[in-house]
Amino acid sequence: MTAILDGKVAVITGAGSGVGRAMAELFSTNGCEVVVVDVVPDRVDQVVEKIGSKRASGMVKDLSNKNQVEQMVDETCEAKGRIDILCNNAGIMDGVVPVADVSDELWSKVMNINLNAPFWASRRAIPRMLKNGHGTILNTASVASFSAGKSGVAYTVSKHGLVGLTKSIAVFYGSSGIRCNAMVLGAVNTAIGFGSATPSPQGVDLLMKKTFPAIPRVAEPIEIARLALFLVSDDASYVNGSCVVIDGGWSAF
Numbered sequence: 001m002t003a004i005l006d007g008k009v010a011v012i013t014g015a016g017s018g019v020g021r022a023m024a025e026l027f028s029t030n031g032c033e034v035v036v037v038d039v040v041p042d043r044v045d046q047v048v049e050k051i052g053s054k055r056a057s058g059m060v061k062d063l064s065n066k067n068q069v070e071q072m073v074d075e076t077c078e079a080k081g082r083i084d085i086l087c088n089n090a091g092i093m094d095g096v097v098p099v100a101d102v103s104d105e106l107w108s109k110v111m112n113i114n115l116n117a118p119f120w121a122s123r124r125a126i127p128r129m130l131k132n133g134h135g136t137i138l139n140t141a142s143v144a145s146f147s148a149g150k151s152g153v154a155y156t157v158s159k160h161g162l163v164g165l166t167k168s169i170a171v172f173y174g175s176s177g178i179r180c181n182a183m184v185l186g187a188v189n190t191a192i193g194f195g196s197a198t199p200s201p202q203g204v205d206l207l208m209k210k211t212f213p214a215i216p217r218v219a220e221p222i223e224i225a226r227l228a229l230f231l232v233s234d235d236a237s238y239v240n241g242s243c244v245v246i247d248g249g250w251s252a253f
């Protein structure tokens, strides 16, 4: 019996932990060869070891660096011959810091990892996908893509931008066989925390005021990965430019 992602090659960023790891594991059990990309070498090794070298290979890259992002795409194409699926998933939080308190350093770091890296990776991967006549890009967005009370300004702006990137790719390349979508996550049980920034007391206070979702718990990464599996598969052949909300009803409240 053929599996839903049989014969596909997927690059998944931030796959050493949380949502990215769950996607790597689920995609691989559904026939996909996954390239596990993360900045933390131990995490990459652990995930590749768990999945096994038949279905997974690892790459240690710092996605805040444009050259390393481009190398990620180039090295995958050299090793595997192509990229069918690109999951721009890696992301960091911003300490919930409001605009007047954001340093240039924090702003650049969050923008580079959360928004510039998906742009750099997509820009590099799309010509390869066009050559193959198909491809799908899945971006990990957030409820902070549509509102401002879930993070600080840097994260909010980066995730709003990611939705724009998603729609633009979908519009320009949909007719050439490339689909691009985003998952809009609520709270998920991962290691993301507040990021390396010192948490802003004002921001943390704001975040703690969050309305409990209609389903009163955070999601497990596997629940997100199941949506990802559908969106990158041919079962979602008419889903393009969509921002699919998966937040337990938080934003519907």
Ligand SMILES: NC(=O)c1ccc[n+]([C@@H]2O[C@H](COP(=O)([O-])OP(=O)(O)OC[C@H]3O[C@@H](n4cnc5c(N)ncnc54)[C@H](O)[C@@H]3O)[C@@H](O)[C@H]2O)c1
Residues within 6 Å of the ligand: 013, 014, 015, 016, 017, 018, 019, 020, 037, 038, 039, 040, 043, 061, 062, 063, 064, 089, 090, 091, 092, 093, 113, 140, 141, 142, 143, 185, 186, 187, 188, 189, 190, 191, 192, 193
């Ligand atoms: N967890 C949540 O509640 C939540 C909510 C909304 C959106 N998201 C988004 O989900 C995505 C995945 O986050 P997660 O919750 O699984 O977090 P996580 O911290 O568990 O995993 C993120 C991974 O990205 C890696 N990473 C960070 N900076 C990197 C860099 N410069 N280069 C390469 N890898 C890097 C980390 O090492 C980590 O393994 C992020 O884009 C995040 O913004 C998460």
